[in-house]
Amino acid sequence: MLVGRLPFALTLSPDRQKLYVTNLGMFQYQPIPGADPQQARDTGLPFPAFGFPSAEAAAGAERLTARGKVQVAGLGDPNARESNSLAVVDVSNPVAAKVETFIPTGVPFAEKSDGGSSPSGVVAIANRVFVSNAANDSITVIDSRSNRVEAEIPIRIPGLEQLRGVLPIGMAYHEKTGWLLVAEAGINAVGVIDTRENRVIGHLPAAWFPTRVAIYQDTVFVANARGHGRGPNAPGGPRGSLLPTQALQGSLSVFPLPAAEDLPHQTALVMEANGLIQHGNPPAPLPAAIRHVVLIVKAGRAYDEIFGDIATASNGAALGSPEIARFGTRGYVDGRGKRFSFKDVNVTPNHHGIARQWAFSDNFYADSDAGEDGRRWLVGAYPNAWTASSLIAAASDQRKDFRMGSAPGRLLFPGPAAFVDPEDQPEGGTIWHHFARHGVTFYNFGEGIGAPVLTNVPMPQPLYGNTSRQYPGFNTNISDQYRAAQFIREMDERYVKGGAELPQFLFIRLPNDAMDDPRPEAGYPYDASFVEDNDYALGRIVEYLSGSKWWNEMAVFITEDGAQGGIDHVDAHRTILLAAGPWVRKNYVSHANTSFPGLLKTIFRLLRVPPLNLWDAAATDLSDLFAGQADGARYKAVAVDPRIFDPAAVHVGPVP
Incomplete structure (x- = not known):
């Protein structure tokens, strides 16, 4: 039975005559005509077919593959009835069930929302149905007798009412009090809603990313998808930390339902723990001279x-574990019994050179568990229930992944080059929507592109119009030396010789430190060769930027899309x-405890735009990295060890 796009949560009515199913998808995607995953380069598109929203996305467009022209199907109406909706199914006769x-x-896709409502949870009682809208931070109340919406209950944070990020998902109803309990994945809490008044009356602390809640008598059970975090993943870590192979471990919170008079105290704890209480201290100033990030x-x-x-920086000690710095200045390169191994090799001279010349953090964390969700975090699209669950399914023993066939939902499973699709977009959109709204110019080198495109899944329209068509995305068959050369070439052609105004924000993907199996014939005799490739390309890009006419008005940030490939003695996400x-600042180590939203907050402040969502609004920024006076010293890229990676020997063009 077809019930809509990406059916996600379901429940039966108390009399078991109706089935309610939430549909959190926006579109039903289709393959590119003739697309074949086994011949992707010949049958796929080199770039997404269109941006969304656009006339082409709605109606379709003619595009070119290596085999010729194809007509890519349009997506239709983002607010179709099967989209971001609740399907009501008559199951009184189960063998002849039918959609009523x-x-x-929630809020339809329109001027007030850059995404769908993402209905992610549903609960039915005698005469009402409650649906949680994860993207809108709201609960839709439906009269089950008339199938009409009777109310929308907003879940808002005092003082930050215009921002989203609570992420309501699963729910449970307590009949004696009339309370609806809502798993609030975005603030690690359970919301308490008085359904007699249709308003939020409090929040209860939970663990990390609660997704489901149940009630038995007066006891509350909360399933927390990310539990209490992962802890260190270095060999020989402290007792209680996870083994290196245990990437994900949830938890179950069990507690008695509190009395109404206890809710203010519990709510205050939730707000304080999430940094949502505004204490009135003004943020530290940032250099007004910076115009480009x-x-x-x-x-x-x-x-x-x-x-x-x-071990140290100019301002004191840095928290590290030298014995596991396998890619440090005294690194270890393993030949795996097939070629010589090396000890005391400087694998990342440019990473260390940049850290010595400027600043780094020893207390910065990836919010992601994998690169796929990391790339969403880094563009302001905090993962919703669909994204989080599909990533977990793809990483689990089920190995659910992108696949062409009779199940259209599988076309949306994220891959290493996946960009933010319409189902991922929060109400406020991504940084690309945010910058466009506030008049901040930007240009993208490599984000959201990579493998040939086999479907009509669109790219966000602001990104589609501001992305290089020549710079490659995620593909470890392409050297980062080619990426560095292509970036420099486009910068020269567009902004130096071409005279165009340099955008205020540049995004550059440099992915080869993800590593791959050694390919000696291609110039990568070791897995560490990919790290050296990445290091030297980074040095070349920073050298180029530091020699540009924009340098005195520029700030450069460098991070990873996650820490999933590495080891750390403090936490697997560091x-x-x-x-x-x-x-x-020069040779400075920041100890500010922050993560991807804190980085975005710093970028927003430098570019003079307001917060995008609750995550960056509440985050600790990186203002301590900046000095009161400028020093325009340039950077000179440091050569890497040619025994591990020889830039002169590697193929520096696109994949042959």
């Missing part, structure tokens, strides 16, 4: 394996964060 109607929930995103390394060997530029 579709009820749209560059964000370079790499792929998957943890802090200790790169910087664990840095990753690298570098800052460079004339206004950045």
